[in-house]
Amino acid sequence: MNVAPQQLEFITNAMTVDVEDYFQVAAFEKCIRREDWPHWPVRVERNTRTVLELFERHGVHATFFVLGWVAERYPALVRDIGSAGHEIASHGFGHERLTNISRSEFRDSITRTKLLLEDLAGTPVYGYRAPSYSIGPTTLWAHEELREAGYRYSSSIVPIHHDLYGMPAAPRFAFYVEDSGLLEIPVTTVRRWGHNWPCGGGGYFRLLPYALFKRGLHRVNCHEQSSGVFYFHPWEVDPQQPRVPGVTLKNRVRHYLNLTRTAPRLERLVRDFHFDRMDRVFLAPGHADYPVVALQAAELGAH
């Protein structure tokens, strides 16, 4: 008897969406100044509603990491995400990478965004994801700040090598961060040939063949008996978004390639695997036996 399909039935993965607009991504920060954001046509509201419709068609509930900047301008969107049964979580206020702001600016950003989202959603906000996964060797104070601000988990680490982010030596699965006690839930990777390979979404989901992704997540679910964490952005389901001039070839490929493929691939993904909100997958009773790990800057190293 082939047990793999049966095992799949018992593993639920976390589906997550980082709610920000196309002009706020790190890949464009050299082309679009923050003060010019209000001049770009906003697409995040309609794109997020497209995502909500897709989830509703498939009966999927997800966690939405919403920027305070978006919530302030589109409060009805935040309410609608919450009333559709999804988890509202925080992506910070203005998408500042932690490496570019001070510890007290970070504290202000996560506190302000948490209060705003809780006010709109009418429920506590427990989850946080750092813009561009920017909790790294030089910003390890972030977990303590998150804990003090009342967050219960963070999903801000990708244990791979990447030019903009990544902590390849960090654990691949959920762990309590020593000292702060905050639960960190890394984005999914696959371990092969002595390295961690991306299998958690974002640009890789558009650039790599779907079959590779499917095999990777299947491996995590069935062979490692672990839940995966998948993420994408609303602008990735929007092939008609305005094109930003002056972008390098690398960033053009990263941002624009295969935008038409995201939605059909997502439809396949949610048919092939079980997904639910982060809090239900990782914070439910019975999941409390995560290891406690000390994140040492020296071991994690700059990349």
Ligand SMILES: [Zn+2]
């Ligand atoms: Zn982001």
